[in-house]
Amino acid sequence: MTPYLSLSIWVPIVAGLAVLVVGRDRDAAFARWIALAGAVAGFLVTIPLYAHFDTSTSAMQFVEYASWIPRFGIHYHLGVDGISVLFILLNSLMTVLVVWAGWEVITTRVAQYMAAFLIMSGLVNGVFCALDGILFYVYFEAMLIPMYLIIGVWGGPNRVYAAMKFFLYTLLGSLLMLVALIYLYSVSESFEILQWYKVPLEMGAQIPLWIAFFLAFAVKVPMWPVHTWLPDAHVEAPTGGSVVLAAITLKIGAYGFVRFILPILPDASRLLSGFVIALSLIAVIYIGFVALAQSDMKKLIAYSSISHMGFVTLGFFLYSQLGVEGALAQMLSHGFVSAAMFLCVGVMYDRMHSRRIADYGGVVNTMPKFAAFMMLFAMANAGLPGTSGFVGEFLVILAAVKANFWLGFAAAVTLILGAAYTLWMYKRVIFGPVANVNVAKLTDIGRREFWLLAVLAVAVLGMGIWPRPFIDVMHVSVADLLQTVARSKL
């Protein structure tokens, strides 16, 4: 059997190293082409994961198992189920897009830039398919290094502050998780994640473990009130960095909830579910208002990301098939939509070197094709039916209403808020008369930018109109997850 999972991890990493070795700053084109070839190859090897995926079982598929550090029983154990497989595809696709997006925009240290994204991509795939606690942790932490460099080297004026804050915030959470992983090892004599699903744990142990895991993943999601690194990181990062941050790394936090917190600590999760739901609603509503007040486009989208991710955590802790599936669908959709929104801002920033909403106005007059694309993505961000944004939000709201009417009501407020901040921004930037001479001089998107946005537009519309291929993959695994969560460990 072909080790597709190992390939999905190592093809991008090896390609990244190759770019580092052969890429010279003098011959940037060469580095770009190798990087693109590596990214495309990395995406192609993940296609069989979907094509050969068996949707009738919740067991791990494409499993690879080898001894790694026998002294601690650590294994190189990979596998995917319906929950994780789609994120590997999403990530590999995004890598192709960000390499492409940085094609003409990045002119300094091109080889290092491309290599950082490729290596990052391999590590993220590792996070999604690792079934060994330490293997997961290694990918989870190692991923910080390329991202730190991406923000710090190619970022905006305040990049050093943003990079440091990003790194230390994330590290704070994950270090406590390391202690939790080691504690689980000391009670179960194993680092197998699936083994931990069965280990009985006292409530006295579950609560501290829950806090440790929660901190690690809540920072990553990010949930209110540990979200403050995200606006900084997004604003300072180059466009590609923002895309990967929003589309991929935020998903890792949410993925941690379903892979670790819910099944390993079911009783603590149930006990504290009210707490998480409260934090999620604060994220959805309060951060929605914060987004409304932003004058920087990237910051606005960053806050909108936090608000949308609040939906995801809300969906998980409703403990229903609809809620969890909705949350997962929301994660995928947010991956496409936020990536597209950041690319749109990137397109404008490359021309105007400004992200301030006030500097724009009437862009539709000079960039009609671009305005059409951005219209679609803005609608998806607002959750318009027919776009991918609608699917997840609708399912989660449905699940929330079933659980409690007022909960559903509060969650539904976000549809209004989301529409308000996204469309208001769209109106101010795109519509109206041409605001100034700079806007008048804008040129419409070129062929590269067109196809970049077209790919995402197809994904957003496709998932919005016919979400079944996505939901079907998750169905059995989610049902199994809910059964695991329903069993008490006390």
Place this chain on the structure above:
Amino acid sequence: MPTELNALAALPEIVVLTAAASILLIDLFVPDDRRHVSYWLTQLALLVAVCVTLTTLRLDSVTAYHGLVIDDMLADFLRIACFLAVSLILFYSRSYLVARGMFRGEVFVLMLFALLGMQVMITGNNLLTLYLGLELMSLSLYALVASRRDDARSTEAAMKYFVLGALASGMLLYGMSMIYGTTGSLDLGRVAHAIFARQGSPALLTLGLVFVVAGLAFKLAVVPFHMWVPDVYEGAPTPITVLIGTAPKIAAFAMALRLLSTGLQGASFDWQGMLIVLSVLSMVLGNLIAISQTNIKRMLAYSTIANMGYMLLGLLTANRYGYSAAMFYVVTYALTSLASFGVVMLLSRHGFESDRLDDFKGLNQRSPWWAFIMLLVMFSLAGLPPTVGFYAKFMVIEAAVSDGFVWLAVIAVMTSLIGAFYYLRIVKLMYFDEPVETLPIVVRGDTQLVLSVNGLLLLLLGILPQQLIGLCAIALTQSNFP
């Protein structure tokens, strides 16, 4: 009392002693412009010592010279680590020594004598042997620190090192004399036996233990016995700084293991408490003070202090798993530390030390390769995967957690978060800032090769650590530690 002589058990020591004495003589007849003959002879001696140790590798443990020394797998492993460390230091420091007129026979000979002292510390099985090894090492190091006698900072550092070092040796010897007084023996096996049989006065034993631990803490450079470290690190010539910071730490670890585990395991409850205090203080203070440093040597000095605190986490569990974790920690720390100072020396040139943090600005633009190596070093020191530093921290934390010290593990990870800040700052300087210095970096070919291998080893061992972890576990199992 074992009566056999077993002279060959100390063959690596004999090799190093012979080499040191011969090089001392040969160097007299080597003209100044051919000093590299002494240099290569020293390297050859180290290579021979490694080969001899490998061929006489023992899987069991044997005492020799009537029980004065012990030869086991632990000793062989740590001896080889020390040989390699000294050899790497010589490779890295050649240009530095030449540029500063320190490329002299005395330096090599003193390094070999210091090495001999470390070997005796590693193999000692008797309170006096251990003490003699420690003194041999320390006296050589004092002289080496002062080897630039016209440099005020060097002399001051040497003075400080000597006075405080002598005080620590005195404390250690005082403690040993009390242990001797209450157990009636200098032999570690017999000391252990007497303690288990509850002979002698427990109060005197505890008092002796306090002094012994204080003496060891000084050599390991842990808080509150760390005052000398930053000044000596900063003042000493960089090759001597790295010598102090690497191989002697391995030897001090071995000596602590022999004394505390082989000899004083019966009193482990007492020393466990002391080591917890030392460990927590070192992790917290070392990492906090390192943040405010502007000199890379001082920063690395505080980093050493913090790292020794983490190492103690393994030692204080008082079981074999913890010891093997501490051993892995100290060996990989030495490897990482060697690479860090290797890069520092690489950047320094004639009359220019490059020991300020600002000297690292924009290194990625001056030389992407050395910036990458330094990046690996910094992430390894911070304990981030995929570098070997992660497994070092992972193992000591695992040892602490499985021994029930979850709170210690939490302190350890929280302080390593503080540590991450100042290691990241170096990465920031190298990658995010513009260079202030634009002169190209000129490096000897052999230095380049060895330093590159050293740096990449941090990554390789971070991806495939199982062999080294296994080796550390076996070394302690075969050596009959409790």
